[in-house]
Amino acid sequence: MEIASMNNDEKPSNFFTKGLLWFKSLHEKIYTKIVGIAKQFKTIAKDDPRRVIHSLKVGLSLTLVSLFYYFQPLYNGFGVSTMWAIMTVVVVFEFSVGATLGKGLNRGMATLLAGALGVGAHYLASATGKVAEPILLGLFVFLQAFALTFIRFFPQVKARYDYGMLILILTFCLVSISGFRVDEIVDMAHKRISTILMGASVCVIVSIVVCPVWAGEDLHKLVAQNMEKLGKFLEGFGDEIFKSSEDSTESKVTKTSLIEYKSVLNSKNSEETLANFAKWEPGHGQFKYRHPWKQYLKIGGLIRQCAYRIDALNAYINSEIKAPEEIREMIKETSMKMSIECGKALKELSKSMRKMNLPISADEHVTNAKNSAKKLNSLLKSRINNWEEINLLQVIPLATIASILTDIVICVEEIGQGVNELASLANFKTTKSSKEIINTNKVIVVEKIELSNNHVVITINEQNMKL
């Protein structure tokens, strides 16, 4: 008994200190956790402030829809069905207008179709008598669930109508089975469809009216941005690889901008998702309703091809190149020119795409890059006989870089063609009057305009511009 009481005497203080310590450490842990989460909140909001706006929009839409509950006349009309409006808002409201519209239309159309089919199935089954009815209904449910679930695997369906298929299965089951119990099936279907349409309308209106996020615009910007990232790499690559070892101190700043291209390697999925959403969107800003979104996927694919080559180049960015001075200089000049001209072409293409202008000087940059590639080839051919005792091993990295750059020139040319196709499909504007063509240092002066027979003859005179 004494021992027990002693233990009891000691325990409380011990327990108390331990508890205090535990509480203190818990408090600290929770504090650091909360600070961490708050920081993450901030970064996520800063990365894309539209996220905050989107959250506010969802809150607003839900509050709007929940008003239905408070207005007595509306509630009396629809009763518990008002619930479907809330469900629709929560499920349909997406980040971009295209996604919201797509889901809303899918939900609306699928509900209508499934409602009709469900009512039909219900009447058909109830006509067969009390015994066969549940069996027939069970069969209907099984068959439509099987068929529609399988159809969801079709790539075309998966891309655009996946959600509609889900709602089709759901609504058909609910209508056909609940019809087995509730008599006023048509009335119920009517109420449900009205509330769903109401909810979907609120979503679509809020999504379009309050700071809309257009998936099409995002896709447009993403593709242009990806081009720019590759352009940045190629412009910086020449300096980075041929720099002397002394000026390596400042390379850290440029290096972070160089590895931006890495995100391009895995951009396929987001591009496809955005293109699918964009197809649902009405005309907005510079984009018409049937803007050629497919062409963006094509350009995106070409950009990725180029990014793979750039990733192969990037492996050489940290390796030291010990080629003989003569070869180094020769390859350096042409390679840098190729790299920089490709970079300029991509940046120009990106810029003209952003502004939806016809690319002006991109073709010229590509031609320059191609000429450099040709020059390199002829240099290698002509001067090889003069060299003796060159170390092939030391030349290989340089040769590889030059070779990959030649591939990149071809890629960039294809990207340029892709952008030109897009420009003609989407009617990009010309920026300057046809009188002046920038960047060629030439001025075309219209000298004479005359009408002969049915033709207009314009005599022009090309002059070098004095800069």
Place this chain on the structure above:
Amino acid sequence: MEIASMNNDEKPSNFFTKGLLWFKSLHEKIYTKIVGIAKQFKTIAKDDPRRVIHSLKVGLSLTLVSLFYYFQPLYNGFGVSTMWAIMTVVVVFEFSVGATLGKGLNRGMATLLAGALGVGAHYLASATGKVAEPILLGLFVFLQAFALTFIRFFPQVKARYDYGMLILILTFCLVSISGFRVDEIVDMAHKRISTILMGASVCVIVSIVVCPVWAGEDLHKLVAQNMEKLGKFLEGFGDEIFKSSEDSTESKVTKTSLIEYKSVLNSKNSEETLANFAKWEPGHGQFKYRHPWKQYLKIGGLIRQCAYRIDALNAYINSEIKAPEEIREMIKETSMKMSIECGKALKELSKSMRKMNLPISADEHVTNAKNSAKKLNSLLKSRINNWEEINLLQVIPLATIASILTDIVICVEEIGQGVNELASLANFKTTKSSKEIINTNKVIVVEKIELSNNHVVITINEQNMKL
């Protein structure tokens, strides 16, 4: 009148022929359309027969759940709430067990939590009086929708709890607002939660019991398959690039197997999705509950790095190489060896991963490839002085191929390390007894085992094996 009647006489036959033709062409159109769809059905089912089984499983689950409606006692207990069981099945049933479990758990937990919060909010609001109640409820709805929608942008939340967040918003709104009208809120919540749990249980049980599709197993197979695809390319590449132009007839067959690697370039997304699902899955087959799924993503990333290099190599597969015979032969031998040994290493790694055995000979293949790379380097160094008048331009493609192959050797080595890490994390089995190591032509004979102090000393003797 006469003209009119004449026209009327002519019209019918004309109209009839036209109608017949129209009907015929429509009939043909519909027929070809149906045949096309049927063909697509067949391909989709053939590509992955589990899709048919999945569709059957969904049909089965829905029919099972709809039975609730037919059993009078069950229906009397739950009433209209039975609807929630059907909704749960339609929404929660996914292709893989992991996805189904993830969605089911998300839905269940979120419903419980949101139900409790909703009831709390309802009581809190109703305590403030009739005027403040709707305002306070509206505020609650707005705030929780705003906060939870924003939290959905957190990458960790998006990956695993996105659906739960959605259900949290939905249920909270439904419970807190509908509570404004319906008095028996707790009873309703109880019914709803029970039916949702019922629906989710049916999904999970059917999904696990009837031909389960495990996301983890799919991920495991996908990564192994991707490795094999790259291995196939590398094994075939040597023959393809150095073949003489005569035997180009049979190259078509091999070429289709060579471009299989292209699918690896864009595999990131599917790997990440599968890994997220796999984390929800219980232990199954060879995989324990906490199988290191993260390591698969790491290996997948390394494989993709290698695939980018291979894509750069692939550009040379159709180009003719006109290097001088001597250099060609020299580079050919070592390059082919590098390529083939890398291919063998990848295939061996893939095979051992599939069987979850420790890779035995992969390291050796990598070492062989590295030795070939070294040999190529020393060859290039030593023999370069003997050549005069080599055409550097003709050597460049070969040099580039050799250089990229050297990069690939490094990639393959890293993949090997990744697989070895996985092997130790997941306790891969050793295939043969430690006495024999295959492929090294050596036998290790255990000569003596003795206990000294706390250690076991094993004396071994390495002997060359007579084959």
